[in-house]
Amino acid sequence: MPSLRSVKRSRSADVAALLAFGLLTSLTALASGRSTRGGLSPWYEKLNKPPFQPPAWLFAPVWTFLYGLVATSGWRIYRRSRNPSAGAEWPAAGATP
Numbered sequence: 901m902p903s904l905r906s907v908k909r910s911r912s913a914d915v916a917a918l919l920a921f922g923l924l925t926s927l928t929a930l931a932s933g934r935s936t937r938g939g940l941s942p943w944y945e946k947l948n949k950p951p952f953q954p955p956a957w958l959f960a961p962v963w964t965f966l967y968g969l970v971a972t973s974g975w976r977i978y979r980r981s982r983n984p985s986a987g988a989e990w991p992a993a994g995a996t997p
Contacts, residue, residue, distance in 0.1 A: 918971075
């Protein structure tokens with residue numbers, strides 16, 4: 901597998917690919933957020949939750965960070981492939997290019 905230095909790509913192509921991965925991840929986050937827009941179900945509110953449950957205000961920053969990691973990971977896998985159209989690593993990640 902080639903190192904990142906051995907694959908010749910322009911910086912603008914790398915930035916465009918990173919932005920594309922960020923956009924795709926953001927769209928996924930938006931879709932999942934819209935699906936729970938109505939708030940938490942009454943049954944969830946009634947659950948007996950453990951004392952170590954994080955506060956509700958922490959949910960958004962943590963998921964924003966995690967989605968950022970997902971976008972960056974996808975971009976790095978894309979950059980490592982020899983031929984971006986082939987996407988040799990994508991099946992291993994459980995996705996198709």
